[in-house]
Amino acid sequence: MHLVSFLYPALLAASGADALRSDKVKLSNIQSLTLRKGLQTSARRVDPIPQLKCVGGSARGLYEPEVMRCKNSGSDYDENSIQWTCTASLPEEFKLGSTDVICEGYDYPEDPYILKGSCGVEYRLILTDRGREKYGKGGGWSGDDDDRPDGPRTTGEKIAGVLFWMLFGGVVLWMIYSALRNRAQGPDG
Structure with missing residues (x-):
C-alpha cells in the first residue's frame, strides 16, 4: 500500500511535466x-x-x-x-x-x-x-x-477582357465605316 501511495504522486508529477x-x-x-x-x-x-x-x-x-x-x-x-x-x-x-x-x-x-x-x-x-x-x-x-481587393485577374479574365475590347472596337469601327460609306454614297444611294 505504501508503494502505491508513493508511486501515484510521482506518476502525476511526471505526466504533468510531460504536459508542460x-x-x-x-x-x-x-x-x-x-x-x-x-x-x-x-x-x-x-x-x-x-x-x-x-x-x-x-x-x-x-x-x-x-x-x-x-x-x-x-x-x-x-x-x-x-x-x-x-x-x-x-x-x-x-x-x-x-x-x-x-x-x-x-x-x-x-x-x-x-x-x-x-x-x-x-x-x-x-x-x-x-x-x-x-x-x-x-x-x-x-x-x-495586383491592387484589386479580390486579387489579381486570372488568365481567363484577362483573355475575356481583351476579347471584349476587340469586339467593342470592331463594332465601333464598323459603325464609323457604315456612316462614312452612307455619307459618301449620298441620299440617292
Whole structure:
C-alpha cells in the first residue's frame, strides 16, 4: 500500500511535466505570433512552410519585411475561426494588403489544437502612392491589377477582357465605316 501511495504522486508529477513540454496548443488560446523572414514553420503531419510568404500585390518582390507580428483579434462565428491582425515595420513606399495566418492542425487539418511553431503568414504587399512614384508601377490607364481587393485577374479574365475590347472596337469601327460609306454614297444611294 505504501508503494502505491508513493508511486501515484510521482506518476502525476511526471505526466504533468510531460504536459508542460507538449507541442500541442489550442489555437484560440494564442494571443500573438511573431514570424520571421527566412525561417520555416515547425511541422509534424505536413511539410514545413516559410513563416512569411508574399503571395501577391503590386510590391511583390520589391521588399520583404524582416518580422511580422499577428495578434488574435477574436473569432468570427466559433472559437476556431480566429481573426488575426498583422503588422510589420515597412518603409513608406509599402503597405500590407491581406494577410492569412496558416497553422498546422495537430491531428487533422481543422483541429482546434495546432502544432506549436507551425503558424505562417501569407501576405500581399502593396505599393503606396509614394511607392508608385519611386518604382513606377501601377496607376496609368489600365490600373494595377495586383491592387484589386479580390486579387489579381486570372488568365481567363484577362483573355475575356481583351476579347471584349476587340469586339467593342470592331463594332465601333464598323459603325464609323457604315456612316462614312452612307455619307459618301449620298441620299440617292
